[in-house]
Amino acid sequence: MLLITALALPVGAAGAGLAWVLLKLIGLVTNAVFYQRVDTALVAPGAVHHHPLLVLLAPVAGGLVVGLMARYGSEKIRGHGMPEAIEAILTGGSKVQPRVAALKPISSAIAIGTGGPFGAEGPIIMTGGAVGSLFAQFLHLTADERKTLLVAGATAGMAATFNAPLASILLAVELLLFEWRPRSFVPVAAAVSVATMLRAPLLGSGPVFPSVGELHLSAAAYGLCVVSGVISGLLAILATVLVYAAEDAFRRLPVHWMWWPAIGGLIIGAGGLVVPQALGVGYDVIGAELAGTISLGLVVGILVVKTLIWSLSLGSGTSGGVLAPMFMIGGALGAVEAQVFPHVGPGFWALVGLAGVLGGVMRSPLTGVVFAIELTHRFDALLPLVVGASAAFAVSVLLLKRSVLTEKVARRGFHLTREYDVDPLEVLFVDEVVDDDVVTFAPELNVADAVARLDADAVARTQRLFPVLRDGRLEAVVSENTLRAALEQQRGASTVASVATLEPVSVFADDTLRTAAHIMADAGHTRLPVIRRDDPTELVSVVCLQQLLAGRVKDLQEERDTERVLRLRTPRLARLSARTARE
Template identity: 45%
Template structure:
């Protein structure tokens, strides 16, 4: 069956249904699938965690273990330089002969599937991505499992949407459910996971997506409670956020975090550009990056691995300033070289670690300069952790909520908000694309990361319709109408179709330019009336409908204009809506956003000036 035939059949079905009723009816099966995806993603996330733990223990300690080890005290010695390179080589081979979609940190690839592939992710990505991540992190990669599990969970949701008969929009929701459930299962942060899916994958806030997302993340978190415990991934003690006296310092921290986010994003893609210039097959790039990582790990072993324990230590204020600065330098180098080489790994954990170290360093430096400030390094580490990654990813709201879910301390809200929004503002000014969307932009894909209500759903037909459209009487001959149009009558040439009404403005039909041309070629225009040549099987818009509903009717019936009637008198013509009237709704939006109205101060001054001028004339 051709796509045109499928589209026509779908249009015929839709024409007999109310779209809102259809969406509500489909919400139940989609929510049931979201529940399945949420439970499955919880087990998938736990399985990936175990796989990373097993590979890390086998490679670095030659033992069997189900807990991710601390790689600082590994016994490999100089072999430490080779191990990450071997892991990178394996990942490069998997990318070359498996799928290149395993490269990178996962979230941009999930976004790309939504944007260009109708939310379809190949099954091999769901299989090879977690394996490649386990190998990359298990051989010392400075990554976390969050980005990859977001991609893997999204791939699982997409596969369910491909197995079951779904629309592309429903498949997008299922993909987002899998991605959000994966994040919730790793971090025990269901609320932040829902918002992440909305900000980075869905770009909408509708019941059709919000309800399944909540179901999926709730069940994934419940599975996590059973398998990995109820506590957050990062263990921190009580923190003094210093409210309200520390607020100015949090604002300054937002500036530092925003600049850090910009610097890290630009450095990552600069290093990617350098790898692309190498005269070698890209299969070898992860191995070269792994070799650089090994050298860094030999100098500073704490730069290796996921670093969850190090993040907990920073948030608990256990490091001196010197150690925090070393973490910033070496973890940043390890992340940029490894991820820039095109290996497989998550961006969230290392960016959290770097951001936390930046915040802790900031507080320690301020305390040295202003001893009376008494800033808590742990509090500033938490704020900077959220602000830095939130600004880099343009998902600020997500990571404000994420950091709050980690502490579950209401006192953290004000510092998180002020630091994060200032950092986000800095990134908006200095970066055209986020760290997530820069890669997609280089492939020619434009991602609109801001979502807002559709103006077509806010404006009614009555607000934009032409209330005095030109009409023709039913007994008019085609020849006469053709002469009137040919004479250049502006009122007739403005519209591509003319409503046919009687003396009492009862709507009898509509005639289009196409109808006129067909009738002239097939009939005698001197004998044929416009009612005979036009269409009497009418599709109408109602005054109280939204423009969105009117446009939906146009699309379903493949027509470019609609006569407008009222519900109280459905046979009386009250207006006309076509493409020009639809664009008028958009014009309203542009007017609201860009045309400034004079304020009352300016009006007051203007009136006073007029009064003075009048007195001067007298």
């Protein structure tokens, strides 16, 4: 763990640098395309009037370039980054191609800078993850260690982009690591910390969307947070369905996928003609939503147009992230709700909507809550955000099979679970599931007699593996197959000791069933002798693979079996029960 943590420190620094480079690239392309100037400041289209043809055709040109880069560079740059990172972790041994690290930020800067309604966080996750993976590939590391460095680079870039270290760590736990262990958590936290510290001189240290003003919370407001969360969850479902409906529609087109991003760009351009502010990353619009200064007409336009152009164009396979669009769409939903709900504080309902949509779309409610707080430093909104994000998460889980991230992975033929649970094999120890009645053989017993006992003893026929004891001490083990094979080879007069396995692989009685399962998998055995830790020659029993299922059976029983433990009893019912008992 300490070695990987030390390696994660430079990965975190690289992630911060890559975040800075990507944001500058986006600013450079946006300024060049929409304002015809050389500048790296992060601006959005729509600040001034643009020629309609520019608004319509710039996203098409950007999509065409992205399609060409994907076709002749690497197809891995398509998509919004996180599913690709997940796929690399699950199926690729956390190995990312070097060209992805170079092509992903460039393609994303072009897609977003030419008006694509996407965020920078997805590309930086894939780019930072690629750098962490490449660094790990030059070292002699395991797949799990490469995964840790990949996630360290991805979350470091995220933390530097949004100045949100805790949300980035939660994102790693909820979406990327697929575990909650010190061996991965500590290195990722170290990388995120380094990236966040470096962000101050590179991009500033304040909140990305500062929000001020007192909040006036009431019981009614908390109840409406539930309503807002339900609406956010429904919007999240709609956006997810639109993304994959668009993807299915593009797959049916009689043209190569290289042209899909350009067609998606045409959809973006058409939306930009209606609401130019829906183009690009849109940090200025998000800031206005959270400050409560956005107009109703613009916020309705953002809610409708941004949702449509983001979901439909993302289905084309272009390059861009999902977080910033979710911020904008969720903030717009909350701003609309603010026209109906009672006033709590400036931008309050936009903040609740932001956390709700993020929790519903990504199925990461904790990440949504912490992101909302770190983006605005609205720590006094913690409980309302928890209520809203949890309600949205519940709606999404109940009505939609998979999230916008896991659906893409599932469509590529991989199963992905997002639920964390205590391994039932960690609950029970080996000595709790084994039998006391064990058949053993003496080393001097001949093979023919041993086989005869197998045929006569019902317990022996099911045990299959037999400890060989000398003076009551474990010396070896022999399997039924070995004994019968020796008999067929005319070795019936040979002793059991001559065909037994000395120094057998074994488990301790106080090992967990999970440890036993690991030892079985590593040794390739389905049955093992069980011994005492303080005296390895003292036999306890034999454990088999079927007995390991006892932990799973217990878990299923706790999940399915119902019982009433306590009963409310009135004095009259108590007297009646006592009288019935006497009779």
